[in-house]
Amino acid sequence: MSKQYETVIGLEVHVELATKTKIFCACSTEFGGAPNTHTCPVCTGMPGSLPVLNKQVVEYALAVGLAVNCQINQYCKFDRKNYFYPDNPQNYQISQLYLPICHDGHVEIDTPAGNKKIGIHEIHMEEDAGKLIHDEWEDCSLVDYNRSGVPLIEIVSEPDMRSGEEVIAYLEKLRLIIQYLGASDCKLQEGSMRADVNLSVREAGSSELGTRTEMKNLNSFKAIARAIEGERKRQIELIEEGKPVVQETRRWDDNKESSYAMRSKEDARDYRYFPDPDLPPVVISDEWIGNIKSRQPELRTEKMARYQEEFKLSEYDADIITGSKHMADIFEAVTAICGKAKEAANWLMVEAMRLLKEHDMDPEEMTFSAENLAKLILLVDNGTINRTVGKEVFEKIFAENIDPEQYVEEKGLRVVNDEEELRRVIEGIVSANPQSVEDYHSGKEKAFGFLVGQTMRSMKGKADPGAVNRILKELLG
């Protein structure tokens, strides 16, 4: 590669809002459910039905907009985006084009070069579509309208990002803000957060934008990073070969780690947007905005400061724990029950993080209850079980959310404090390992550790380590 290139990236992020009911009808937004059971005349596009706006959708959109420093369109409107596809029962999607609810905001991300502002062009509210199921066997397609009408916001960034790392940092930031606001759970895998990547490249130092492509079907942060790298290379190769980059929408195939063109600008659809005559403009008063601001929950920065202040956590620990709203929620709930903030933080930081990494899971996917972790902390704290056994029990809590008290009883995991039994076991260990005893007496400290280990193993970890040390020392003289 002879020249230096710069990558210019903007994102369109769709976020499914956490409302109980759909955006224009009273149907449930609950995930799952037999096909077409969460439906009514409105969200199946029956003739004569009319949309009625769910106020909570506006409130969530406002909360997100305010948290990302947006201007609010206090007179905003819904528009119809017209296109034919069976997942869209009316053959138009109710969205916002002309007067979206929020515009001109930004978030700050950390980069190796320091803080950077990523501009937010606009946020608009819209409805989700249904799901098509292609039955190859019967050679037919079926439609499930359970998702039809689930509320979404689309957050459109400015083309301010220059690398995959910045994109991931921006997405992480958005996700945390939205999760903290309670506006969405933002799960990429389940599709409650989806990102389309607009990317172009240009020669370093150029101020003109190159031709961009839009990449769809990105279901994880890893896929996004791979897709950005793939598309950047593809465009640079085209430019180096003297071929034009075509403005088009492409679909990423993460298994093949490559993309293919879905449609080019030439056959781009004309959506014939126009204001939806069924929905009056949404007028947002200063008072309403004030209310949303005053009800804004504690965001991450405030939470981090409070954890250091109130629970005496280190900045590092507070940073890790607040890195996931769900993790922070568990931390606070556990602390509230058992009153041991340091312990709660330790279990989450060390054991939970280890297991998450091992299973390639997001913190949001942790399903155990705060009660069970609190019980575990107390069991260790009052010496009912030792820390080693505690780790085993935690794994069971993490995987199956077992009740640790019950589990410890059932499995007989209580620390053995019975002096006689311990003494008997240790005597056995000492007489079975004469070489180690000799090594110990000749000053090899390691040998003592070996004997403790043998004892613990023989006791299946249930021995009280203090007692083992004491008795062993005594026996070795």
Added chain:
Amino acid sequence: MTAKEILSLTAVQLGKKIKDGEVTSVEAVKAVLDQIKAMEPLLNSFVTIEEEKALEQAEEVQKRIEAGELTGPLAGVPVAVKDNICIDGMKTTCSSKILWDFVPTYTATAVENLKRSGAVILGKTNMDEFAMGSTTETSAYGVTRNPWNPDHVPGGSSGGSCAAVAAAECFYALGSDTGGSIRQPASFCGVTGLKPTYGTISRYGLIAYGSSLDQIGPVAKDVTDCAAVLEVLASHDEKDSTSVERKDCDFTEALRDDVKGMRIGIPADYLGEGLDLEVREAVLKAARILEEKGAILETFDLGMVEYAIPAYYVIASAEASSNLSRFDGVKYGYRAKEYDGLHGMYKKSRSQGFGPEVKRRIMLGSFVLSSGYYDAYYLKALKTKALIKKAFDEAFSKYDVILGPASPATAPMLGESLNDPLKMYLGDIYTISVNLAGLPGLTVPCGKDSKGLPIGVQFIGDCFKEKNMIRAGFAFEQSRSYEMPQMAADAMAGKEEK
């Protein structure tokens, strides 16, 4: 009471007689079903007649009236409903092939309100396909004929509802009015039709044509009936975001023969070129009658009149092109028998399912919303709409009611309009500005032309001022008596002889 006596009653008169025990709802339904049987082979006012359901309802309603549960003025009175208004379990076609077998699972709020007041639903009336037309000739289920002369159209798009009321096939009917679809056919059929202020009657369950203009309204024999029905229909509905919460819905309060001091404006623009001389004469005569009763008459220039038709056809077609996109053969209604792939199915189902006038408006509407044309057509039309509203606002600062013709001419011959859609569109000139401005309008019969076809006078009120218009209409109506078309009277007479 004899069938002829029953059928000669207005809705409110019949309601009173049922309440007084002089006649039962069942007897009224039987009389009207007989009249339907006699008239339908010629008129074709109905798309669907629900004989058994109507009789069942009548029996139930009668019991509830006798038990004192239903006390409203319309309890037990049979009604016909335009076929673009949904009723749970009753076929609703919009007079289109594309909805040939569509049976809704929900009921329009307007119909719910009627049912609550004890109405007995007879069936669904014919209309121009999706309410697009001014003659009821674009129906996929055959034309409806004018009971005053079957060689002529009944007007449209609520032609079935108006013909049915005129021919005594029902006591009153629901229509819908997007650009004059209640007021124009009411005037062609010699009956009274009312379109309230936009937002007064819920649109929930009304299959949309031009959503920002559509309103349901009553068609009846006189102003009293229209006011009484409107009182039942008007309600704030949470299911319709464009529905307005009103506290002044006691419309029958305005039924007073008193127009002393009422300021009535006649737009000079409504009396000029293109207006049939006989219509002009009849309308001015109606104005003079009100003047004699003490109203203050004045001619004025309304302005903007020539822009109303283009603005209307841009806005209504744009909305229609989007509203009608849901009819695609996927979920309900007509699907082509053979097709290739998804887009083949869409194209064939829609090509075969929609008639030419609907296709014309879908194409027109899609065009004006296309990128590059949106500003030049759609936005300009919206600005025109705002200017028209402003012109009316100025007029209503001077007048309580505006009076004018409902249509430039009386009912044309069958087939006369279809060859020249532009001419048909021009026939809406006196009615469509009312929809663009969201105003209420009322047409009342005011005479007949030399061919014996009815002429209607239109009263236009300011937004939420239906009462002024009802008062003027009622006062005028006192000067004449209701006239039934000869063929409808003959059908009743025939039964008497048997």
